[in-house]
Amino acid sequence: MLIIGNGKVITRDSNLPYIEHGAVAIEGTKIARVGTEKELKEAYPDAEYIDAKKGLIMPAFINTHEHIYSAMARGFSIKGYNPKGFLDILDGQWWTIDRHLTLEQTKYSAIDTMISCIRNGVTTIFDHHASFGHIKDSLFTIADAAKELGVRSCLCYEVSDRDGMDKAREAVMENAEFIRYALKDDSDMLAGMMGMHAQFTISDETMELAAANKPDEVGYHIHVAEGIEDLHDCLKKYGKRIVDRLMDWNILGEKTLLGHCIYINSHEMDLVKDTNTMVVHNPESNMGNACGCPPTMELVHRGILAGLGTDGYTHDMTESYKVANVLHKHHLCDANAAWGEVPKMLFENNAAIANRYFKAPLGVLKEGAAADVIVVDYNPPTHLDENNINGHILFGMTGRDVVTTVGNGKVLMKDREVKVIDVEEAMAKCRESSAKLWKSING
Numbered sequence: 001m002l003i004i005g006n007g008k009v010i011t012r013d014s015n016l017p018y019i020e021h022g023a024v025a026i027e028g029t030k031i032a033r034v035g036t037e038k039e040l041k042e043a044y045p046d047a048e049y050i051d052a053k054k055g056l057i058m059p060a061f062i063n064t065h066e067h068i069y070s071a072m073a074r075g076f077s078i079k080g081y082n083p084k085g086f087l088d089i090l091d092g093q094w095w096t097i098d099r100h101l102t103l104e105q106t107k108y109s110a111i112d113t114m115i116s117c118i119r120n121g122v123t124t125i126f127d128h129h130a131s132f133g134h135i136k137d138s139l140f141t142i143a144d145a146a147k148e149l150g151v152r153s154c155l156c157y158e159v160s161d162r163d164g165m166d167k168a169r170e171a172v173m174e175n176a177e178f179i180r181y182a183l184k185d186d187s188d189m190l191a192g193m194m195g196m197h198a199q200f201t202i203s204d205e206t207m208e209l210a211a212a213n214k215p216d217e218v219g220y221h222i223h224v225a226e227g228i229e230d231l232h233d234c235l236k237k238y239g240k241r242i243v244d245r246l247m248d249w250n251i252l253g254e255k256t257l258l259g260h261c262i263y264i265n266s267h268e269m270d271l272v273k274d275t276n277t278m279v280v281h282n283p284e285s286n287m288g289n290a291c292g293c294p295p296t297m298e299l300v301h302r303g304i305l306a307g308l309g310t311d312g313y314t315h316d317m318t319e320s321y322k323v324a325n326v327l328h329k330h331h332l333c334d335a336n337a338a339w340g341e342v343p344k345m346l347f348e349n350n351a352a353i354a355n356r357y358f359k360a361p362l363g364v365l366k367e368g369a370a371a372d373v374i375v376v377d378y379n380p381p382t383h384l385d386e387n388n389i390n391g392h393i394l395f396g397m398t399g400r401d402v403v404t405t406v407g408n409g410k411v412l413m414k415d416r417e418v419k420v421i422d423v424e425e426a427m428a429k430c431r432e433s434s435a436k437l438w439k440s441i442n443g
Helices: 037-043 068-073 086-100 103-119 138-149 165-184 204-213 228-238 242-248 266-274 283-288 296-301 317-332 341-354 389-396 423-442
Strands: 002-010 018-027 030-036 048-051 056-059 061-066 122-129 152-157 190-192 194-198 220-224 257-260 278-281 306-308 373-376 402-407 410-414
Touching: 002 037, 002 373, 002 402, 018 037, 018 056, 030 037, 061 257, 061 278, 061 306, 061 317, 061 341, 068 086, 068 103, 068 122, 068 423, 086 228, 086 423, 103 122, 103 138, 103 402, 103 410, 103 423, 122 138, 122 220, 122 341, 122 402, 138 152, 138 165, 138 190, 152 165, 152 194, 165 190, 165 194, 165 204, 194 204, 220 242, 228 242, 242 266, 266 296, 278 296, 278 341, 283 317, 296 306, 296 317, 296 341, 306 317, 306 341, 317 341, 317 389, 341 389
Parallel strands: 002 048, 002 056, 061 122, 122 152, 152 190, 194 220, 220 257, 257 278, 278 306
Antiparallel strands: 002 018, 018 030, 056 373, 373 402, 402 410
16 A cells, blocks of 8 residues: 655546645555545555655646657757658658667667656656567567556557558558557556558558458557648548548547647548547647647537647657647637647546546546556645646646656656666666667768
8 A cells, every 4th residue: 555645636536626635545556545644644554655745646647649769869960851841851850760770779769768758747658659670579679668667558550651561561460469469468558559650651552451450449540631741642642631531441430549630621520520539639749840730629629539649759748738738829819729628638638548548547536546646846836726727737837847656556756766767777778779770870
C-alpha cells in the first residue's frame, strides 16, 4: 500500500473533483481510495508514504500521438537540407533519419523519450514508429523499453510504400506480429495498432495487405491531411478526398486514430463522427512544419473524440496545451476560443482515447482507476480549486514542475529522481548511439 498525501488533490472525477487537504491510496496497480489526508492515514496506518509537500496531486498525463524515432534529431543538421515545403521536410529530415535507424538506435530513442515522459508526468503514450533502416522487431524493442521504464504504450509501425513494396510488407507484418503479442499481454500496459504513414504513400495493394493482416480487435493509426499535398495527391490519383478513401478501405472506426486532419471538410467530419473515429491534434508540429491550423475546435463542437498529442515535438503535455490554446485563438481571431475545448481534449478525450485500448480507467483519480498519479510542485499566489485548475495549469505550470510520477502503481520518479533506470548511464549510451546515427547520415 502506498499513500501520496499532504497535497491538493485534483481528481478529474466529477463526483469528487477536489480535496484541499487530500491524499490518494494505491494498492498494487490500482487506486484503492481517494480522500482526506486524515482519513487515509487512519485507514492505512502502515502504508508507505510520499509527501506531496502541499503541491498538487493529479492524474498523470496521456500523449495520444508520439514519435519515439525522432529522439535523436535534436541538434542535428543534415548536409544539404534546405526544405521548401512539407514534403521536403519529410524526405529531407524524417525519412532520412528513419532510413538509417538501427535496432540499437530505436532502443535508445525509446529510452530517451520515456525518461522525458516520466520527467514530464506522462505515463501513457500512443507511439507511431518508423525505422526503415531496421523494421523487424522494432516494436518489440520499444515494448521492452516501455516495460523497463513502466510507461503504458500503444505502439504501431508506420506502413509506407516510400521505400518499396518489400519494406511495406515487412512493416505490415511487424504491426501484425506485435498486435498479436500485445493482445496476449495481460498487464494492461501494452497495446498495438496497424500503423500507416499517410494515404499518399500507401497504394491500394498495401491497403489490402494491411487490412488482411490486421486483427479485428484493433484499428489503424494514420496521418490524415497533415499537408495540403496529401489532399491533392488523393484527389489526383483516386478522384476523392482522403477520408472518403479511408472510408472505402474500412479504415474508419472507433479503434482508429487519425493524426492531424488539417485539410478535411465538413463532409469528411461527418464521416469521422458517424464512424466514431478518433482524431489527435498536434499543434506545435503543425506550426513548426508550416502545415496550417486544423479545424480542431469544430471537431470538438461536433462531438468528435479529438485528443491532444505532441508528434514528438515535445514530451510535455502542458506545453502542447499552451500552444494549442494560443494557436486557435490566433487562427480564429477569437479570444474566447480554446478555453474549454483544449483542456477537454487533454484531460477528458485523451483518457477516452486511451481507454479504447486499455482496460483500467485512465486520467482520473478514483477507486479502481489505474494508479497513474503525479505530484506537481506548484504553490500559486492565488486561490486554486476544481473550478480554475485549468487556468493554473495553462499559465502557471510546465511539465518540469512534476516532481513525482507513479505509473501503474510503480514509483517511476520521486523528488525529480528517476527510479526505474540509471539515467546518467542511459543518456551516455543514447549519446553514443546518436553519434553513430549522425555519422551514418552525414559521413
